Amino acid sequence: MTASTASSGWRQPSILPGLGLSLGITLTALSLVVLIPLAALFIKAASAGPAEIWAIATSPRTLAALRLSFLGALLAAAVNAVFGLILAWVLVRYDFPGKRLVDAAVDLPFALPTAVAGIALAAIYAPNGWVGALLAPYGIKVAYTPLGVMVALIFVGLPFVVRMVQPVLEESQGDIEEAAALLGASRLRTIFKVILPPVLPALLTGFVLAFARAVGEYGSVIFIAGNVPMLSEIAPLLIVIKLEQFDYAGAAVIATLMLLMSFALILLVNLIQARTRKRLGDV
Amino acid sequence: MTVAVSIEGIDKRFQAFQALRSVSLDIQPGEFVALLGPSGSGKTTLLRLIAGLEQADAGRVLFGDVDTRDLSLRDRRIGFVFQHYALFKTMTVAENIAFGLRSRPRAERPDGAEIKRRVEALLELVQLPGLERRYPSQLSGGQRQRIALARALAIEPQVLLLDEPFGALDARIRKDLRAWLRDLHSRTGHTTVFVTHDQEEALELADRVAILHEGRLEQVGTPDDVYDHPATPFVCEFLGEANRLPVKIVGSQAFLDDRPVLGGLTQNQGGPAALYVRPHHLKLVDDVPLSIPGIVEELRRTGPLRRAEIAVSGLAKRLDLDLTSQVAPAIGERVRVKITHATAFATA
Amino acid sequence: MSEAALPRRDATVPAKAAKPRRARPIGSESRLVQILLIAVSLGFLLLFLLLPLISVFVEAGARGWSAYRAAITEPDAVAAIRLTLLVASIAVPFNVVVGVAAAWAIAKFEFRGKNLLISLIDLPFSVSPVISGLVYVLLFGAQGYLGPFLKANGIEIIFALPGLVLATVFVTFPFVARELIPHMQSLGSTDEEAALTLGASPWRVFFSITLPNVKWSLFYGVLLCNARAMGEFGAVAVVSGRIRGLTNTMPLHVEILYNEYMSAAAFAVASLLAGLTLVTLALKSLLEWRYGDAIAAARHH
Numbered sequence: 001m002t003a004s005t006a007s008s009g010w011r012q013p014s015i016l017p018g019l020g021l022s023l024g025i026t027l028t029a030l031s032l033v034v035l036i037p038l039a040a041l042f043i044k045a046a047s048a049g050p051a052e053i054w055a056i057a058t059s060p061r062t063l064a065a066l067r068l069s070f071l072g073a074l075l076a077a078a079v080n081a082v083f084g085l086i087l088a089w090v091l092v093r094y095d096f097p098g099k100r101l102v103d104a105a106v107d108l109p110f111a112l113p114t115a116v117a118g119i120a121l122a123a124i125y126a127p128n129g130w131v132g133a134l135l136a137p138y139g140i141k142v143a144y145t146p147l148g149v150m151v152a153l154i155f156v157g158l159p160f161v162v163r164m165v166q167p168v169l170e171e172s173q174g175d176i177e178e179a180a181a182l183l184g185a186s187r188l189r190t191i192f193k194v195i196l197p198p199v200l201p202a203l204l205t206g207f208v209l210a211f212a213r214a215v216g217e218y219g220s221v222i223f224i225a226g227n228v229p230m231l232s233e234i235a236p237l238l239i240v241i242k243l244e245q246f247d248y249a250g251a252a253v254i255a256t257l258m259l260l261m262s263f264a265l266i267l268l269v270n271l272i273q274a275r276t277r278k279r280l281g282d283v
Numbered sequence: 284m285t286v287a288v289s290i291e292g293i294d295k296r297f298q299a300f301q302a303l304r305s306v307s308l309d310i311q312p313g314e315f316v317a318l319l320g321p322s323g324s325g326k327t328t329l330l331r332l333i334a335g336l337e338q339a340d341a342g343r344v345l346f347g348d349v350d351t352r353d354l355s356l357r358d359r360r361i362g363f364v365f366q367h368y369a370l371f372k373t374m375t376v377a378e379n380i381a382f383g384l385r386s387r388p389r390a391e392r393p394d395g396a397e398i399k400r401r402v403e404a405l406l407e408l409v410q411l412p413g414l415e416r417r418y419p420s421q422l423s424g425g426q427r428q429r430i431a432l433a434r435a436l437a438i439e440p441q442v443l444l445l446d447e448p449f450g451a452l453d454a455r456i457r458k459d460l461r462a463w464l465r466d467l468h469s470r471t472g473h474t475t476v477f478v479t480h481d482q483e484e485a486l487e488l489a490d491r492v493a494i495l496h497e498g499r500l501e502q503v504g505t506p507d508d509v510y511d512h513p514a515t516p517f518v519c520e521f522l523g524e525a526n527r528l529p530v531k532i533v534g535s536q537a538f539l540d541d542r543p544v545l546g547g548l549t550q551n552q553g554g555p556a557a558l559y560v561r562p563h564h565l566k567l568v569d570d571v572p573l574s575i576p577g578i579v580e581e582l583r584r585t586g587p588l589r590r591a592e593i594a595v596s597g598l599a600k601r602l603d604l605d606l607t608s609q610v611a612p613a614i615g616e617r618v619r620v621k622i623t624h625a626t627a628f629a630t631a
Numbered sequence: 632m633s634e635a636a637l638p639r640r641d642a643t644v645p646a647k648a649a650k651p652r653r654a655r656p657i658g659s660e661s662r663l664v665q666i667l668l669i670a671v672s673l674g675f676l677l678l679f680l681l682l683p684l685i686s687v688f689v690e691a692g693a694r695g696w697s698a699y700r701a702a703i704t705e706p707d708a709v710a711a712i713r714l715t716l717l718v719a720s721i722a723v724p725f726n727v728v729v730g731v732a733a734a735w736a737i738a739k740f741e742f743r744g745k746n747l748l749i750s751l752i753d754l755p756f757s758v759s760p761v762i763s764g765l766v767y768v769l770l771f772g773a774q775g776y777l778g779p780f781l782k783a784n785g786i787e788i789i790f791a792l793p794g795l796v797l798a799t800v801f802v803t804f805p806f807v808a809r810e811l812i813p814h815m816q817s818l819g820s821t822d823e824e825a826a827l828t829l830g831a832s833p834w835r836v837f838f839s840i841t842l843p844n845v846k847w848s849l850f851y852g853v854l855l856c857n858a859r860a861m862g863e864f865g866a867v868a869v870v871s872g873r874i875r876g877l878t879n880t881m882p883l884h885v886e887i888l889y890n891e892y893m894s895a896a897a898f899a900v901a902s903l904l905a906g907l908t909l910v911t912l913a914l915k916s917l918l919e920w921r922y923g924d925a926i927a928a929a930r931h932h
Contacts, residue, residue, distance in 0.1 A: 011742035030751055218760055
């Protein structure tokens with residue numbers, strides 16, 4: 001037994017069959033569908049040459065689109081973090097009629113096709129739409145402005161924070177709150193010093209997932225954004241436009257920039273997570 | 284102030300479940316009281332009621348002569364140690380212990396240096412100096428327990444409440460911590476109530492033991508009291524093994540099948556009764572008055588003692604008897620057994 | 632039985648009726664705060680979720696029933712519906728096979744590089760749908776790396792069904808594996824090991840032990856995978872070419888109609904997709920309520 005372990009050191013021995021087959025299927029599919037195509041993207045981007053890459057990356061239109069996508073996604077994720085936390089809190093701790101329905105509805109953005117969400121949001125937040133008409137008298141325009149982009153990005157990221165925070169909040173109920181109250185802490189102090197800190201890692205994860213989803217979002221945004229270059233044109237749309245102009249290199253460069261920026265951010269947050277998790281452990 | 288805590292006629296119901304039925308109990312200042320009972324007996328509910336974590340349906344809890352319903356949780360000044368400690372895992376040990384002090388209104392809050400001093404003193408007290416900057420996840424179970432205790436003591440509690448203080452620990456650590464807790468109590472003198480389902484723990488630690496059963500307080504007394512003079516059959520059986528003999532009481536004597544087996548009874552109701560006899564209250568004797576004839580059918584080792592099982596005619600179950608002498612009878616040997624101590628309960 | 636017990640002292644104490652002084656239990660906010668927070672939550676959901684959903688159905692019915700019927704039965708719409716079903720019926724089974732294989736390898740075995748593999752399977756989640764389509768255009772498009780070769784051999788991928796399927800597979804790649812891995816990990820391998828020692832063949836073990844054990848999380852994964860596959864927009868928009876009646880899926884058809892200012896027709900087709908969403912959510916909630924313990928327990932790893 002031990003001899004065979006030593007001879008194939010990459011895996012631990014098991015009496016179960018099928019590692020070769022299942023891993024083979026997985027790696028083949030992963031390579032063909034995901035890895036090789038992504039590699040093609042990076043190669044295409046790199047083949048443009050440093051000068052051209054720099055020119056594409058620093059063109060004002062690219063910068064504006066990237067700024068809108070990333071800042072918009074960050075802001076939307078922040079809004080979702082706040083309201084998602086409140087929503088999760090309400091769903092975990094309070095009772096009210098229709099709670100189950102509300103709980104189920106949170107997943108809507110996961111399941112609703114983005115194009116459907118896009119035209120619906122555009123219709124509601126247009127100046128003559130249900131909500132847009134209410135805001136128009138105050139001079140607030142949502143649809144066809146960066147604000148409209150935000151609305152769509154908030155929509156697509158909404159479930160992530162709620163779904164990450166909910167189970168952790170459920171666990172943090174009970175003993176520690178009572179302990180804090182008996183030690184003389186006010187309710188606010190209990191909430192902010194005792195209940196919420198353990199929820200923070202989950203909140204951060206939800207934030208990052210919402211952000212990652214929002215950065216790349218296309219379908220729900222383009223209908224409500226108005227797509228004015230330099231103003232309300234998101235980076236994914238710019239990629240599509242470059243593609244339609246057969247500017248493959250330009251599309252590849254912008255796509256690569258987007259991917260690298262998202263991956264860097266996700267990696268950073270994962271590192272922070274790993275550190276806190278190591279410290280807190282499970283008590 | 285003569286009484287630290289008095290519990291007066293508490294009723295508590297959770298939906299259909301009656302958790303406590305008119306429970307009353309006085310706890311003296313500095314006393315160490317165990318609430319003992321099987322699961323579902325209401326002991327933890329009673330502890331939580333004293334703490335103010337539950338509201339009674341009827342009755343009240345007084346601290347001295349203050350009705351606790353007039354006190355906020357902060358003003359109750361309860362030191363509560365939860366079964367699973369409920370340490371704040373995002374805070375260091377020092378922050379955990381200081382939490383109660385830092386939660387005081389600004390006017391009463393000690394300054395930073397004072398808090399630091401007190402945290403150090405408390406860590407010293409629970410014999411874990413130098414652990415200030417650790418996180419709860421970096422502590423062993425026994426250490427967490429003691430930190431939880433230090434945190435509870437930091438607010439200078441009027442009453443210290445412990446919920447199954449050793450419930451989540453290994454058997455060996457339990458023994459050590461028991462002795463340590465007893466010692467700590469004799470040094471600090473806090474009025475302390477703890478909940479346990481382990482009768483050995485209750486008898487060993489407490490000044491007085493309160494035994495609960497199905498929401499009722501069955502008996503309160505010193506360990507010797509409750510062990511040797513159980514007030515109810517439940518208490519008798521819950522505190523330790525006992526042989527149950529169906530007897531008839533006439534005058535001051537108990538008869539098993541018309542044979543007198545025990546004399547000097549003070550409860551003179553007469554009539555049928557159950558006689559509860561602990562295994563070590565049975566003795567092998569020569570043919571003397573009041574002894575019961577029987578045959579040794581089984582011999583076993585139970586820790587330091589040996590146990591004989593003796594068949595007696597007229598009894599469905601064999602009698603369990605702890606042998607104190609090194610000279611043991613043989614299996615099949617005819618012996619005579621004498622009851623040295625017993626408690627009788629009428630069976631109507 | 633217990634007449635000999637001590638008289639209970641508590642019977643002598645007059646028990647006063649306790650007035651409930653504190654209106655709420657430990658660990659809760661005042662009713663006012665609760666109502667406020669609930670109102671904020673519901674308001675947020677109303678603005679961002681509920682109104683859009685309702686508007687889809689309202690706008691779809693704006694021109695009346697016959698217009699609605701016409702919009703969803705005209706040939707281009709029917710072709711789009713057919714194409715969407717066809718793409719999903721290829722992409723979903725493919726991802727089921729790969730997802731089950733991946734879950735088996737990852738949950739049942741310990742090997743080096745496992746965490747990297749899990750991250751790679753999750754990768755499509757953090758790639759913009761547009762980029763998911765773009766990569767295939769770069770590979771198979773007319774100016775792509777394999778473009779000349781494909782053209783010489785008369786194989787069409789981009790602006791054709793294979794491209795749509797590939798793009799859909801890419802964006803839905805993680806769904807099935809994502810649900811199965813934690814569930815299978817939490818179940819462990821003892822059932823399978825027991826069956827093997829009893830002499831069952833590997834395939835029999837898989838079909839009669841493993842698969843039944845995880846059937847609900849598998850169904851859950853398939854449900855989400857299918858919803859995304861039928862609703863995918865960005866990725867297929869890039870590879871489709873939007874040839875009406877040929878490479879136009881339902882979401883793309885919605886876009887075309889909307890851009891041609893045929894709003895009611897666009898919403899009519901959209902309402903079909905929204906209906907699919909509602910069915911998906913209903914099934915998903917049903918699964919969570921009935922088998923939530925198994926599914927949720929698995930997620931807590």
